[in-house]
Amino acid sequence: MNIEIKEYMHRLGSAARKAGHALARADTRQKNMALNAIASFIERDVDALLEANAKDLAAAEAAGLDAALTDRLRLTAATVAQMAEGVRQVAALPDPVGEMSDFSYRPSGIQVGKMRVPLGVIGIIYESRPNVTADAAALCLKSGNATILRGGSEAFHSNQAIARCVHEGLRFADLPPAAVQVVETTDRAAVGELITLSEFVDVIVPRGGKGLIERISREARVPVIKHLDGNCHVFIDDAANPDKALAIAVNAKTHRYGTCNTMETLLVHEAFANYILPELAERFAAKGVELRGCGRTRAILGDRVAEAGEEDWSTEYLAPILAIRVVKGLDEAIAHINHYGSHHTDAIVTEDYSRARRFLREVDSSSVMVNASTRFADGFEYGLGAEIGISTDKIHARGPVGLKGLTSEKWVVLGEGQIRE
Amino acid sequence: MNIEIKEYMHRLGSAARKAGHALARADTRQKNMALNAIASFIERDVDALLEANAKDLAAAEAAGLDAALTDRLRLTAATVAQMAEGVRQVAALPDPVGEMSDFSYRPSGIQVGKMRVPLGVIGIIYESRPNVTADAAALCLKSGNATILRGGSEAFHSNQAIARCVHEGLRFADLPPAAVQVVETTDRAAVGELITLSEFVDVIVPRGGKGLIERISREARVPVIKHLDGNCHVFIDDAANPDKALAIAVNAKTHRYGTCNTMETLLVHEAFANYILPELAERFAAKGVELRGCGRTRAILGDRVAEAGEEDWSTEYLAPILAIRVVKGLDEAIAHINHYGSHHTDAIVTEDYSRARRFLREVDSSSVMVNASTRFADGFEYGLGAEIGISTDKIHARGPVGLKGLTSEKWVVLGEGQIRE
Structure with missing residues (x-):
């Protein structure tokens, strides 16, 4: 045969x-x-x-x-x-x-x-x-x-x-x-x-x-x-516009759960976490999203967030689950994304020019974004007319x-x- | 160990x-x-x-x-x-x-x-x-x-x-x-x-x-x-300028014998073969290049050319040896190149606009040329400044x-x- x-x-x-x-x-x-x-x-x-x-x-x-x-x-x-x-x-x-x-x-x-x-x-x-x-x-x-x-x-x-x-x-x-x-x-x-x-x-x-x-x-x-997997991140900087941060984080997670450009881990600047996390937690709760956070996230949100294990940082949930980590700032955010991410699509929310530039340059992903939802990573949205897939390879075609x-x-x-x- | x-x-x-x-x-x-x-x-x-x-x-x-x-x-x-x-x-x-x-x-x-x-x-x-x-x-x-x-x-x-x-x-x-x-x-x-x-x-x-x-x-x-091999061709069309044809064919073969962009097979339009082959054979003889031809080439050049076998069409000699084939025209030349060539570098010599366009489009090689020596296929000559190699692959990088x-x-x-x- x-x-x-x-x-x-x-x-x-x-x-x-x-x-x-x-x-x-x-x-x-x-x-x-x-x-x-x-x-x-x-x-x-x-x-x-x-x-x-x-x-x-x-x-x-x-x-x-x-x-x-x-x-x-x-x-x-x-x-x-x-x-x-x-x-x-x-x-x-x-x-x-x-x-x-x-x-x-x-x-x-x-x-x-x-x-x-x-x-x-x-x-x-x-x-x-x-x-x-x-x-x-x-x-x-x-x-x-x-x-x-x-x-x-x-x-x-x-x-x-x-x-x-x-x-x-x-x-x-x-x-x-x-x-x-x-x-x-x-x-x-x-x-x-x-x-x-x-x-x-x-x-x-x-x-x-x-x-x-x-x-x-x-x-x-x-x-x-x-295309292997889409473990996408949004990093909310402390220079973020809070309205944009809330809208992008919620859209990137909840617009569709099963797509490869859905956010799976949210990173939040430590100077902004106390301010933005409670409101975010409320919006995610309203959508039925389960939260899993690092120690600092749990210190802020208490029992609204479960404990995230090491494996959560590299998991593509494809489900209403979100991992949250509080980071010291841009360096730690970039290091986290390049280490745990799948080099698919990652976004920063910030009004800071120099940090936006550094994020775009240093995050090693097929799509890098400033102040936009990761859900835009798509052939139609990019104007390709159609797509045969999204490549997470580096040679020949990315994204x-x-x-x-x-x-x-x-x-x-x-x-x-x-x-x- | x-x-x-x-x-x-x-x-x-x-x-x-x-x-x-x-x-x-x-x-x-x-x-x-x-x-x-x-x-x-x-x-x-x-x-x-x-x-x-x-x-x-x-x-x-x-x-x-x-x-x-x-x-x-x-x-x-x-x-x-x-x-x-x-x-x-x-x-x-x-x-x-x-x-x-x-x-x-x-x-x-x-x-x-x-x-x-x-x-x-x-x-x-x-x-x-x-x-x-x-x-x-x-x-x-x-x-x-x-x-x-x-x-x-x-x-x-x-x-x-x-x-x-x-x-x-x-x-x-x-x-x-x-x-x-x-x-x-x-x-x-x-x-x-x-x-x-x-x-x-x-x-x-x-x-x-x-x-x-x-x-x-x-x-x-x-x-x-x-980069696998360079089995490069020059096709002399019957609308070729004979001076350009002679200069390019001789240069493509004899400028250097051991390089991957050296011509290994010369294709000649049947309506031009009687006219150009004797002069070409003389110039190649002066350079000590051994010729191996198809039956029609031998009919024109006699014992100045040895008999080419099927394997000659796909051989990268890297030596002062040249295979010559008389073809009916552009279609046969393109078919020969796409079949026997290594998709490296191939050139047409012609003053005919439409045939030049067709050759460029239909020859499936990393470099296609009109009225230029195949020896130009090189990172420095192309203005890249330097090259790490010449790719005969199709994806990511060609040439x-x-x-x-x-x-x-x-x-x-x-x-x-x-x-x-």
Whole structure:
């Protein structure tokens, strides 16, 4: 069986590489034509998509899948319409491929600049969320990359139904259907093959739980753009505007609990803690947020706050729980964030110019903010149009990864016959 | 012994991580002060450096090292002076760290942009060339990265002597000596440890033979910026200016034989082959270049050209040998290059606007050129000031890697108390 899977994935890879070359040559008009056609076919086929999804939902129910997972798996007429609209939005984004920049003349007489190019073939491994199939296909197509999609097995029928719309759209625009391939087996061995297909796959984007992503990163023989966890901080400085501090801290924690850009630890300047913590505790209590604090926090808030253990500082709760620590000032805040944080998104609330500058420079995270909620760390909010994920890696792409993150730049040299002396 | 090496490399890694934080905070003035001091100490210690180098040369002679390797290993008063000058040139380059760009307001009211930041800790594994020790240390220091250098064991004493100058320079500028660490063992196990120290090392740059680089890439658990080989092409179109074609083809092949940006295969448009090949063959014969051609080339040049086999199209000769193929035109040239090439550097010689545009777009190489010699693919020629290597990877950095290639960008959000609704 593994031999069969190996051969099957090799075939997918080889076809993707070939399709990738065609896609890299495709012009903007042709790619947009495919995207708009895909959106139309998704809308046209709403009944077939819901029918395929019903099969997946029935199997999920029989297998006793939990409510949150089933919820992610479920398609409705409204979410299908959103999916189509998302694909149209990607069509409307500027095409990054072929962008040329930074051309300057060198003393030798050559003119040197850069051209943005696709990465080639992108493998995406994701959970059982059918909408990701359409989103990821659209972003890869627009950025000129062929893609091999391997979604969660619970969404198998839904993904295959979406794939049919995608293929029809590609053919409509005279692009090879192999530009987007959805793996047609639920055998887990396919993932192991995909992440080691270095001959045909240029980058892997894994999405899902931390354990899965760590395992994929460890075993991959292809570069991985990954997101591990989001242990985000807000530091309230003693030069903070208290209204901004309260609004940002509450928003960063309670706007949504399950997202990677949600604040998990609040740091408060010791000269401001007595003043701001009681009001904050009241607001969090009103939202039902459990507080876990350091000794100094507990000295101020008493039994409104539980005792935080060492592990709390590095925990991504993804729940209505918040760790709070009182710090001596900016240095301790930065040291805490760089030590315990996940280098995702961290914010300072302050009106002090020099401390804001130092925080921005010295906090080693993919997003650093002054006087804004960590919840803004998002491809749409940053103006990328869409995102394939948020990278906590340092090389290639940090933070929200949009179309540009799926491309690279090559050097272009324009000459008039120059040779090197 | 391996336990000892493991512990030793772990200590280096941990110290590098700490020093990296200090270096990321260091300002331009402080880094330049260190670099200029290092240059001065290298000049001051020229006798000690030559003495250490003499030890390495004696050992190399005793071990029967070949002439080319011994040549790379040798330092002279002149090369030591060049080394110091190279470090000063890096001091004179603009500091990429902290560069901010692309700030724009979003509908939410936040202002979003990017800040250039160091990668963190860079591990460099290289052959027995002592000058690389100073070059690499300087580039990493300027870009705010701590570095762990593991040079070839034949250069052990030379590298340690250079390291002493580097450490003195770092201390002079009040920077931690652990910002540049030269591995103090020749045990090969140290390399295996370095490339798997994912806790402390952010990227590995291997330099040397293809076999070594492939092995390191396979075994590394840390991202690798690598250069495999340079199988570069020049395509002479039938719309080429013949003078430019002759000059570029001869320069690309014969300017230097052993460099990665040297042309290894020449492609000639069939409508131009009869006209240009005899003259080219004469010029190459005068330089002592052996020609290996396809059937059509041999039909034109007769016994001046040997028969090229399939393997010639993918060989990086690094020698006065050239493969020549007559092609039907642009499509076949592009297909040949993308299939057999190493995605390093490829050039077209043509006066045809549309073909030049297509070549630039469709050739999937880190450098693509029109009417210029492939020998220009170089960090100095491109204006990077210096290079740590030439990447044939697609993600993160393609082509010559200078200071910017040793950095990444984080997102910066500036707000006035914005929260997400």
